Amino acid sequence: xxxxxxxxxxxxxxxxxxxxxxxKRSTPFSYATxxxxxxxxxxxxxxxxxxxxxxxxxxxxxxxxxxPREFHWENFTRVFGTELPMQRFLLNSVIISAGAVAxxxxxSGLVGYAxxxxxxxxxxxxxxxxxxxxxxxxxxxxxxxxxxxxxxGWVNTYLPLIVPNxxxxxxxxxxxxQFVSRLPSEIDEAAMVDGLGFFGIYRRIMxxxxxxxxxxIGIFTLTATWGDFMGPLIYLNDESKMPLALGVQYITSxxxxxxxxxxxxxxVGSILLTLPMILVYYLxxxxxxxxxxSGGSAGVK
Amino acid sequence: xxxxxxxxxxxxxxxxxxxxxxFVVFLLGPMIASVYISLTDWDSFTAPKWVGLDNYVRLLTDxxxxxxxxxxxxxxxxxxxxxxxxxxxxxxxxxxxxVRLRKLFRTLIYLPTLVPLVAxxxxxxxxxxxxxxxxxxxxxxxxxxPSWLLExxxxxxxxxxxxxxxxxxxxVLLLAAMKGIxxxxxxxxxxDGAGPVRQFWSITVPQLTPIIFFNxxxxxxxxxxxxxxxxxxxxGGPDNASQTMVPLLFNEAFxxxxxxxxxAISWLLFAVxxxxxxxAFRTARRWVFYETEVK
Numbered sequence: 001x002x003x004x005x006x007x008x009x010x011x012x013x014x015x016x017x018x019x020x021x022x023x024k025r026s027t028p029f030s031y032a033t034x035x036x037x038x039x040x041x042x043x044x045x046x047x048x049x050x051x052x053x054x055x056x057x058x059x060x061x062x063x064x065x066x067x068p069r070e071f072h073w074e075n076f077t078r079v080f081g082t083e084l085p086m087q088r089f090l091l092n093s094v095i096i097s098a099g100a101v102a103x104x105x106x107x108s109g110l111v112g113y114a115x116x117x118x119x120x121x122x123x124x125x126x127x128x129x130x131x132x133x134x135x136x137x138x139x140x141x142x143x144x145x146x147x148x149x150x151x152x153g154w155v156n157t158y159l160p161l162i163v164p165n166x167x168x169x170x171x172x173x174x175x176x177x178q179f180v181s182r183l184p185s186e187i188d189e190a191a192m193v194d195g196l197g198f199f200g201i202y203r204r205i206m207x208x209x210x211x212x213x214x215x216x217i218g219i220f221t222l223t224a225t226w227g228d229f230m231g232p233l234i235y236l237n238d239e240s241k242m243p244l245a246l247g248v249q250y251i252t253s254x255x256x257x258x259x260x261x262x263x264x265x266x267x268v269g270s271i272l273l274t275l276p277m278i279l280v281y282y283l284x285x286x287x288x289x290x291x292x293x294s295g296g297s298a299g300v301k
Numbered sequence: 302x303x304x305x306x307x308x309x310x311x312x313x314x315x316x317x318x319x320x321x322x323x324f325v326v327f328l329l330g331p332m333i334a335s336v337y338i339s340l341t342d343w344d345s346f347t348a349p350k351w352v353g354l355d356n357y358v359r360l361l362t363d364x365x366x367x368x369x370x371x372x373x374x375x376x377x378x379x380x381x382x383x384x385x386x387x388x389x390x391x392x393x394x395x396x397x398x399x400v401r402l403r404k405l406f407r408t409l410i411y412l413p414t415l416v417p418l419v420a421x422x423x424x425x426x427x428x429x430x431x432x433x434x435x436x437x438x439x440x441x442x443x444x445x446x447p448s449w450l451l452e453x454x455x456x457x458x459x460x461x462x463x464x465x466x467x468x469x470x471x472x473v474l475l476l477a478a479m480k481g482i483x484x485x486x487x488x489x490x491x492x493d494g495a496g497p498v499r500q501f502w503s504i505t506v507p508q509l510t511p512i513i514f515f516n517x518x519x520x521x522x523x524x525x526x527x528x529x530x531x532x533x534x535x536x537g538g539p540d541n542a543s544q545t546m547v548p549l550l551f552n553e554a555f556x557x558x559x560x561x562x563x564x565a566i567s568w569l570l571f572a573v574x575x576x577x578x579x580x581a582f583r584t585a586r587r588w589v590f591y592e593t594e595v596k
Contacts, residue, residue, distance in 0.1 A: 021487040021500075026398040034395055038409040041466065044424045045412065047434055051427060064427070066434050107319040114316035118309055130320070133328055137526060137574060139547055139567040143338065143554050144331035147345060167323020198312040227417030229529040234555060245419045249533055252423070263427065270420035277415045 052076075052267035059263050072264070079268045086269060088240055089247030093226060096161050096243050100225040101218045103165030104172055108217050109210050111168045112176020113202055117188065127177075134170045146234055160235045161228070165221065172217050179213040180206070216287040219280055226276065244273050339564035349561070356565035366541055367549065367566070371573070374545040376457055378524035378577075381464040386516055389471030390509070394501060396472070397479045407476065410469040422533040425463045426450070429534075450535055453542030460543060463530055471516050478512045479505065510589045518581055525574050546570045 043066060050068040051059075052075055058064060079086040115127055149160040187209075188201045196204065232246040242250060248269040252261040281288070314321070339356055343349035360367045392410055396403055416424070428435050429449040436446030449459040486504045495503065506513075528547040531537060537544030537552075546566065554563035 021484065021491050024398050024487070025497075026400045030395050030398050030400060034392075034400065034406050037392060038406055041413055041469070042409055043434060044428050044466065045416075047428060048420075048424050062430075062432070066437075107323075110316045111320040114313050118313035118316065119306065120310035120313035123313060126317070126321075129324070133324065135575070135578075136328065136332065137522070137567070137571055139526065139550055140335050140564075140571055141328055141331035142550075143560055143564050143567070144334035145327060146554075147334070147560075148326075148331070150345075164323065164327050166319065167327060168320045169323075170320075173320055198309070198316070202316070227419065229419050229533075230551070233532075245417060248423060249419055252426075266423055267427075270416075270423045273420045274416045277417060278412070281415050 048267050048270060051263055052271055054264050056262070056264065060260060062260065064263075075264050075268050079265050079272075084251060084262075084265060085239060086244075086247070086265075086272070089242055089244040089269070090272065092158070092241060092247075093243035093245070096158050096232075097222050097225045099158065099162035100165040101221045103162060104168065104221040105214050105218050107166050107168035108172035108176050109207065109214055110202065111173045112213075113180055113206050113210070115173060116177040116180035117185070118198065130170045130173055134174075142234070149235065155235055156238050156241060157235075158241065161225070161231050165225075172220075175217060176210065176213055179210065183209055212287050215284060219284045219288060222280060223277060227273070244269065248273060335564045335567065338560050339568055341561045343560045344558040345560050346558070352561065356562050357569070360562070360565055360569060366544065369541050370537075370544040370546050370549045373457060373541075373543060374525055374527070374573075377460060377464075377527060377545060378521055380457075381461045382517060382520035382524050384461065385465050385468040385520065386471055386513060388465060388468040389516075390475055390506075390513070392468070392472045393475035393479060394505065396476050407473065411473050412469070414467045414470040418529045419533065421463060421466070422530050425459075425466075425530075426534055429459050429462075451539060453539050456535055456539065456543040460527075460530055460534070463534075464524070464527075471520075474516065475509060475512055478509055482508045507590045511591060514581070514585055514589045518578060521577055521581065522574055525570065525577070546573075 046068075047064070047066050050066060051064050053068050053071050053073065054064060055070055055072050058070065115123065115130070145160070145164075146155075149155055152159075154160050154163075188205055191201050191205050226243075227245055228243075229245050229249065232243050236242050236246065239247075239250065248266060251269065252266055338349070340351065340353055341349035342352045342355075396407055396410075400406065413421070427433055430436075431446075431448035431451070435449070439446040447455040449455045482505065486508075487500055490500050490504060526547050527545050528551065531543055531545050531548045532551070535543040537548050547570070550563050550566040550570065553559045553566060
């Protein structure tokens, strides 16, 4: 095989399946390993479904099995009943995430475009500041921000979780700037000659072309906000305002001292928390791949 | 400057204004405030009392819990990040062999990383229960499993286990990078008689070092800021054996209203992250391989 490879003339077409180098050939051992690893990684997920489908008696007796034995599908409708404000949690999650995504998409495109295309004194220095802010951990600003929002009377509202997103963030500015830099500048120069102003260029020419990077930013923001636990924990103390990520935890922490938390319903909540993420990833993975690779390697060098 | 250039500059600052305002209001202002607060004793209701460097001195010389949290955070980061990367690399290499059903395996390995952290914590609360599936599995091999989250020796390994469950995130990135390695390198190595193991260590790994390095830095920064798992699963217990920096900071600030003390912790956390990032960059010259440097 090896000699056949080296003697093949460069122009000669050899089917790629015949040219698999030895290091890339799979063995029964690699299949066995992959099957075992995948199975082990999936056990917790199957276990969650099993718990979500179990009856209240099983919960109280704590006799869960990994493979589902009972199928109480009504648990999925029960959580929307009156005993738990699960539909409220879900709605809050949607409101907060939608606001955050809208804010990031609107602001990041504009700022990123400015840094990539418009010329102004002080721009380069400002961009170094953008990059530098990526290194500041959010814990440093957490306490003063809390005090600021407390002064504004925004504690126990959605606003502290949504409004900061309308001011973009360094990572997203960087992503858009890198993306715009790769677009040919003749397009906007031509538009300029045609008499379109800077905002017109952004609105009519840039925005449609920015769709992939803005979708990626939307997905990043959605994933981060949807799963965010610490932000809601700091700012929201009213049960009716909590998003799902906090609500699920809240249910387990407030049940009666002698009674086990309703684990089956908690796990239904966890599934409701997870499913949209799987869906979003499935629908948007090609955008994520593109951004991860280009953003990732550019960030290191 | 011409009219046109001046107008362009104006538009630049107009377009960039969301970030500039956000930077001043949500980052620069709070950072300066944080420095000041860290030098005071303040419960956020009464007037702050200036104490100078007292908070820092107390943290570093007179607070065994802070040192314990620092050690735990370090332990967690030092084990979970390299372990996750090694497992991620190992799985990526397996997937990179021409296996059938690669997409299926890749999806199954990646699935855990899509589960939000709160849900992951809920799942592991059950998985790691004293009579949970993990201990059942250990029981099959005759090993009496510990009560993970309730024992101070086992609580950190338990949290590491939770983080390793998400090793698939690195796998997907590394797999994408592996596809980009020129196959000529492998063919040449094969002609020279190098086996699969040798090829893995001499071609795959060196070619991937930039991605591994990126994951290492991001992983370390993330691990030093671990919060949700600890807060939900253990609250830092038992006996502070799983207390880490951010949950400690959170408690000081929002349970005890020690705003000054908590701000000082946040700056020390920043210093720790900075030191480790710098160390990683320092050593990078020795092991991270950039193709462009050679040419």
